[in-house]
Amino acid sequence: MNEFFPCRAVEHSDGSYAAVTSDFHYFDAYFKNGCGGYDLQSLAKSLAKKHDIKGLKYDCEAGMFCVHLKDLGALKALCERLREISGEQSDYAPANPQKPKIKPRMLDELLLKGFVLRLDEDTQKRFLDGVPLELSPLFENYAAALAGDDEKAQFEALRRINSQAFSQNKRRDCVSALGHPAFLQILFDFLGRNPSDKPHLEALRALEAICMRHLPDLRAAKYFIAALAHKKADFRQVGICGLGTLYEYDLKLIEQLTKDKSAKVANAAARTLKFGFKKKDSSEHYIFPVWMFSGKLVRRCEREIFGR
The missing domain is CATH 1.25.10 (Leucine-rich Repeat Variant)
Incomplete structure (x- = not known):
């Protein structure tokens, strides 16, 4: 399981981290008319302020949400708050996946x-x-x-x-x-x-x-x-x-x-x-x-x- 869901984590060479996602459908129940990277940025800023998560630096585009942070624990905390809105990773995967019988x-x-x-x-x-x-x-x-x-x-x-x-x-x-x-x-x-x-x-x-x-x-x-x-x-x-x-x-x-x-x-x-x-x-x-x-x-x- 991905502990950064609904994002995925990227580690940079300088020891900092980023959480990124372009799977905007995870937030369809929240954004009734769809969303993009900047919409998620606004949501993340609101969550960070509400839960006192500091040090976030955003690098979003219309087609991608991206946030940088040196504190991995704080990055996980932000993803946890986003996950409260998106739902769990298990919601998006089959309960008992089977391997195809075909190569x-x-x-x-x-x-x-x-x-x-x-x-x-x-x-x-x-x-x-x-x-x-x-x-x-x-x-x-x-x-x-x-x-x-x-x-x-x-x-x-x-x-x-x-x-x-x-x-x-x-x-x-x-x-x-x-x-x-x-x-x-x-x-x-x-x-x-x-x-x-x-x-x-x-x-x-x-x-x-x-x-x-x-x-x-x-x-x-x-x-x-x-x-x-x-x-x-x-x-x-x-x-x-x-x-x-x-x-x-x-x-x-x-x-x-x-x-x-x-x-x-x-x-x-x-x-x-x-x-x-x-x-x-x-x-x-x-x-x-x-x-x-x-x-x-x-x-x-x-x-x-x-x-x-």
Whole structure:
């Protein structure tokens, strides 16, 4: 367990220490509209004043909270106060983690061949049989909310899923809940129940964030495509951006929206056509973000799947 949670400690060469974090989703219950490094700095200053923790020097950015201190005990004391707000580390980890039955080097290959480059049911089954979905207590609560009928609880769960998806990237050491196809299925099942607009839109946003930073699952395409025809511009916009995270999609679906009556939709369509993740032809290799899949593995899987 990390005694500096929700931060992590860094020791400097001069013997001083720093506590840093960019996992802002730990504070979603406190900051209802999300937070960044400067928000946490304001919170930390308030806690330090209230509990008489001295000597703090801040070096925060919008995307990172960082505080320096020479007294390690005082730094731990600040992290303890932050932990009273964020919750314990155990809230964010499965109670009984299990090792995948599949070798780590095979995990990405099965994801690529079963969910990302194409949808292959046999490969999907191999992955799901070998890598059980493990949910932390918080994620179990999210899943329960999405299976229930309380719209307010659904929206809050989706808001926090969205926040965590945006504040983290795909883990390289193993498959987290956000990057697990079985967790995406929970979102698909929720969307399949035809929710009302507010949770529906938040679910699409959460799905876009997961596809962009964790697992660009081709099964999400039909939900993004359906959103393109929605009467509300926010839905059309997220549908465009969501498709732009996926390996391949019909460019005509995006092109027709470059003349949308909503300027934000038209602009999103133009940006996605220019910068979105797509393949124009067989000579252009799709490149995933560096944290997601290695280009070498993607090209090998493409050759094995498509013969190119």
